[in-house]
Amino acid sequence: FLRAPRVAQWQNEYGNFHYRQIKVFEGFKRLEIQGSQVYFAEAEKALLDYWYWQSGEWNPARHESMRYQNCAQLNISHLQSLAERFAFPRLSRAVHNFVPLLSARLREEQEATSL
DSSP, X not given: OBOOOOEEEEEETTEEEEXXXXXXXXXXXXXXXXXXXXXXXXXXXXXXXXXXXXXXXXXXXXXXXXXXXXXXXXXXXXXXXXXXXXXXXXXXXXXXXXXXXHHHXXXXXXXXXXX
């Protein structure tokens, strides 16, 4: 389901935090930490949220400039499915532009480990 966005910022001994209420409440894992239930975004959801909250178009050049890490843990079909639920054309284009880069990086990682 969809919610209206809300934004907050704060700082404490653990660092600086920026809170933005999410648009789509899917793509989370619920964990218990010190007796409290918390929600952690799956990697695919975290990417979509980042692309959503950053202004501008996510074209191939912009994706290339990013330092994406741990790409092997991403599930492309899950990323595409979540993007469809956002129903936001800019995110669909971002995923469309990201998938070829992701595929190339995964091939490079596989080649590097097989040497």
